Amino acid sequence: MSFYLAFKEIWRMRGRYILFSLVIALITILVLFIAALAGGLANANKQFIDKLNAELLIYQANVDLQPTSSRLGESKLADIRRIEGVKDVGPLGLSTATVVFTDGRASVDISLVGVEPGKPGDVPLVSGNGLLNKRNNVAVIGMDLATRGNVRVGDKIEVKTIQGTREELYQLEVVGITDARQYFFLPSVIVPLTTWSKVRSQPTVDNSRAEIVYNIIAVQLQKSEDFKLVSQRITSLVDGVEVADKRSAILALPGYTAQQSTLNTQQVFTLLIGILVVGGFFQIQTMQKVAQIGVLKAIGSPSGTVALSVLFQIILVTLTGVGIGSFGTLLLALGMPGNIPIAFTGPTVISAISLLLLIGPIGGFVSIRLALKIDPLMAMGLSS
Amino acid sequence: MDTALKTADVTKIYGKDTNAVVAVDRVSIEVKRGEFIALVGPSGSGKTSMLAMLAALLSPTSGSIYIGEAELGQLKEKERAKFRREKIGFTFQSNNLVPYLTSLENVELMLRLNNRLNKAGKERAKELLVRLGLENRLNNLPNQLSGGQQQRVAIARALVHNPEVVLADEPTASLDTERAFQVVETFADLIHEQNRAGIMVSHDLRMTKYVDKVIQMIDGQMTRMISDRVQIDALAKMGSFEGAEQKMEVLPFRSAFNETVTPH
Numbered sequence: 326m327s328f329y330l331a332f333k334e335i336w337r338m339r340g341r342y343i344l345f346s347l348v349i350a351l352i353t354i355l356v357l358f359i360a361a362l363a364g365g366l367a368n369a370n371k372q373f374i375d376k377l378n379a380e381l382l383i384y385q386a387n388v389d390l391q392p393t394s395s396r397l398g399e400s401k402l403a404d405i406r407r408i409e410g411v412k413d414v415g416p417l418g419l420s421t422a423t424v425v426f427t428d429g430r431a432s433v434d435i436s437l438v439g440v441e442p443g444k445p446g447d448v449p450l451v452s453g454n455g456l457l458n459k460r461n462n463v464a465v466i467g468m469d470l471a472t473r474g475n476v477r478v479g480d481k482i483e484v485k486t487i488q489g490t491r492e493e494l495y496q497l498e499v500v501g502i503t504d505a506r507q508y509f510f511l512p513s514v515i516v517p518l519t520t521w522s523k524v525r526s527q528p529t530v531d532n533s534r535a536e537i538v539y540n541i542i543a544v545q546l547q548k549s550e551d552f553k554l555v556s557q558r559i560t561s562l563v564d565g566v567e568v569a570d571k572r573s574a575i576l577a578l579p580g581y582t583a584q585q586s587t588l589n590t591q592q593v594f595t596l597l598i599g600i601l602v603v604g605g606f607f608q609i610q611t612m613q614k615v616a617q618i619g620v621l622k623a624i625g626s627p628s629g630t631v632a633l634s635v636l637f638q639i640i641l642v643t644l645t646g647v648g649i650g651s652f653g654t655l656l657l658a659l660g661m662p663g664n665i666p667i668a669f670t671g672p673t674v675i676s677a678i679s680l681l682l683l684i685g686p687i688g689g690f691v692s693i694r695l696a697l698k699i700d701p702l703m704a705m706g707l708s709s
Numbered sequence: 710m711d712t713a714l715k716t717a718d719v720t721k722i723y724g725k726d727t728n729a730v731v732a733v734d735r736v737s738i739e740v741k742r743g744e745f746i747a748l749v750g751p752s753g754s755g756k757t758s759m760l761a762m763l764a765a766l767l768s769p770t771s772g773s774i775y776i777g778e779a780e781l782g783q784l785k786e787k788e789r790a791k792f793r794r795e796k797i798g799f800t801f802q803s804n805n806l807v808p809y810l811t812s813l814e815n816v817e818l819m820l821r822l823n824n825r826l827n828k829a830g831k832e833r834a835k836e837l838l839v840r841l842g843l844e845n846r847l848n849n850l851p852n853q854l855s856g857g858q859q860q861r862v863a864i865a866r867a868l869v870h871n872p873e874v875v876l877a878d879e880p881t882a883s884l885d886t887e888r889a890f891q892v893v894e895t896f897a898d899l900i901h902e903q904n905r906a907g908i909m910v911s912h913d914l915r916m917t918k919y920v921d922k923v924i925q926m927i928d929g930q931m932t933r934m935i936s937d938r939v940q941i942d943a944l945a946k947m948g949s950f951e952g953a954e955q956k957m958e959v960l961p962f963r964s965a966f967n968e969t970v971t972p973h
Contacts, residue, residue: 622790627787
């Protein structure tokens, strides 16, 4: 009965309800895009760390977990390797550079990541042979750079860095392609640590080739659930280092928390606006129907039936609006330029859509309550 | 004839202490099956409050109301709603129909509410509308109908589920005189044909032409009850009790108001 009343009203007054569904659709598009933008920007910042095959990251002490401020050397690596519970360790060097193409293709800024081949920090391959076979002047590039720069395994790329005050070009052979692993909003180029040490931008030209200094150490554990215990061991046994799990490391990335909280706030406000819009619409709608609801109750419709009918309408309109909005978002996303950092991930989309589906009933709560409270005596112009 | 509805000393008082207003004051009436009565009186006389109590929409402050075997005062809120949809047919002054349902769907609504919308029920709904001259308006929405047609749909809805009592609150309030007479005549015909008990609240005494009994209320009290056909016709013709009394002095039936109830 409730569904019958709800459906009939929507069908017979479909113009009004379609318009309102479109309002919900627009809110859906906005929420989904903000969620995708938050996801895209987060990915662009954290992807490399997030996908790292390690449980813990070791930084120099007192650098606020900022990788580029951290400096660690061979001795620390050896100290950490010996700690109980540590399975393996790998040094990571992080810097920026530019891939330059000589054939007119636009140059691409990159994150140049130095790893020890085969150790934590080295990346899995989508194609190619990786860094293990040739130890110098080779690179594994992310899929994003491969697509953007039309680079394939076997190609040579020129990496431009600053040595002292001069620009230098280094030719690297692409030996493999990994999945997209952006770091600090730039596509990653992974090179052996020895190559990284030579190629990375440096304030002074240093030809001494002393001990390689890198930024952080990736630590694989024997049992990943022991990360707290092993963290404590490392902190107590190795001087001058700070330990972070991946989540803490990501949160400490420059701008990450501020950026994500800004976007999340926008998303929350958009959802709140959605709740107010849905609430306002159904509140006005129910107030316009007070006499009609009074008649329905006077002829014997239970209050629950009338309230359920309002709830069904809210659900139907919200479902339609969110459906149209999701489809619209899909179409818009397909036509979106590739340089806009949006990422529609399953969990993000599902949680955003779930929240959007909840805004209807939450917003309509007042009107459902109003419908429940309407006195059937209103039908006769009386009140009890 | 069986008694369909009976009230005993029904009183309704709104407010309390110094703000108390007596809307209905110890009214006792009895309506039999197949009987159509008019509850008349000026604004504020308590007739609508009385009707609301008969419809189980309002509880009396004291006194009792029986419809069939049920004493309305004993029913809980949920039972009242069930009672209304099963035992009572209702038409109102305005906003009678659900605006997004067609004439036929509005009539079928009562059967849906009672889980009785079967093939026979659908046929009955259609027959009633045809009987009321709406055979070409079955699938029209209320806003496509005139006021008189809407009232006729409401009458069909009030009767379709075979209620014990049919109540009409000023059914002619928004109609012109000609349509008002048509509506009340049809209402009366159907109540008689289907052997229902009908009570119509009206401030327009001309509409008493088709009823079997007239009850006048003033200041919450039942002041007159007329059941003689000649007297009722005189009342309907004159449009006022005073006019009818004078007319009846000239005509040889001064005893017209011999059923006048002494106010308490």
